[in-house]
Amino acid sequence: MKVTEKDVAYVADLANLELTPEESVRMVADLNSILGHIDKLNELDTTNVEPLAEVASAFASAERHGSEQFAYAQRADEVKPGLSREVALANAPDTDGTCFKVPKVIER
């Protein structure tokens, strides 16, 4: 077993999840089963292989269209209309009409 219940609790904490004891037991078993398959990647020697985070820019230079086809984050820095406050707040579980409301953060 690679992943223990303690590991799952730690990762759940990082992900802002709180598992029930039953969920936690199931998750330990599932993650170990999945990671067992994923360990297959260790069969490959990847020394000096560049990591690929997203495919578009990697191909932009290799393919016939040239790199100008993707305009990553190159738009002009102009102010444009976005969602109105009313629309932006419409789906929130709690607001005061101008801001999102959350439970008290600081006790005093």
Add this chain to the structure above:
Amino acid sequence: MNINTLTIGAARSLVESREVSAQALAEAHYEQIAGRDETIGSFLTLTRERALAQAERIDRLAEKGDPLPPLAGVPVAFKDVLMTRGVRTTAGSRFLDKFVAPYDATAVSRVEAAGAICLGKLNCDEFAMGSSNENSAFHPVRNPHDTSRVPGGSSGGSAAAVAAGFAVATLGSDTGGSIRQPAAFCGVVGILPTYGRVSRYGLIAFASSLDHVGPLARSVEDAAALLEVIAGRDPLDSTSADVPVGKYSLECGREVKGLRIGIPGEYFAEGLDPEIRQAIERRIDGLRRAGCEIVNVSLPHTEYAIPVYYIVATAEASANLARFDGVRYTSRSPQAKTLADMYRRSRNEGFGAEVKRRILLGTYALSAGYYDAYYLKAQQVRTLLTRDFQNAFTSVDAIITPVTPTAAFKLGEKTDDPMAMYLSDIYTVTANLAGIPGISLPCGNNREGLPLGIQILGKHFDEATVIRLAHAIEQDQR
């Protein structure tokens, strides 16, 4: 008019000639939905008002004899991961049960601007995570060909709706096979466009480097016509490519003689249902007779695709799904007293088991001490997988593979074993990892009468060749 076999071209002609009004056509589809969707479960929300208002506008144009847009009066529906302004958009999750989208996804607004009628929003696996549609927080979808079987996933509602005659065509999303696999299971056509070909603006994100929006339809020509409408640069998605969009529907009927087709042995190895292998071989023989050159190619890193995919996809998902926090657009746990407690309880109550599993796996792969061993390693092998395709495409124009190892499986068959479910994506995740386009189309039925699918993969931005070949295969079966 047979509503079960109606194509985009036929629907548009009926409306244009005023033989059937767009409103009557929409109503006929709602009747069909009312009659059978209780069993199939493909819709989560119906948008009758929106549909009838759109249809009325088209009918007025038709009455005046004005030129009609390309999808005029065509009843369509959208997977519920695509934002539809003023309409509930849930991503198949309880967490977004009451979420009303404040804007339209670009693909949605393009389809509606082309005159299509939006009938409603389609069921899917929660946050598009699943291969059977059993992870929908609301209800599963059943395969119209055999209701004891799954329609595939995650765009199960999108495929089932087309197969059951509920909509002429639909939009879905595909992160690891979620358009192509349900298309194969339900006997319809589904296109995975090149990464960057179709804007992701307004698509609720699962894994941003792998997510694609694409069409599902009853024929290659219909899927191509829908792709034409949704494709093209969108300033609202910085990864959308500025590459000219072809007239894909005109590829249908073009000669395939002289095209070189690669057959990768790795996709026909152990584990493939012999009936699917035979059905694909018959189609390959058809292409050979039509003058295609069939050659063997090798994609040697194929066996590593599932491990790479389930690290990359879950790592990206764990980051993307951090935004669902009980503050801005999701439901909130009523019991929480503190802010930290509110995040935890809301997320724990809002997300289903598979979504939590993937968030945890992704968080684990990105956490200190495991980043290099899992995430970096997976990204490096992604490079190798992508190079496999680059190498193969130096000698061939397209590659033919199966879509799935088996025909549609039964509900409940794989729900207890996440790894077994993940392995059903074995032939589809590779295209998402490499960002190449693909199509899934029917290639016959097995002895039980279930549809079988064939996949064609192409070079980056070469949807045209993929569609041309798919149409030739489709015609060869008629």
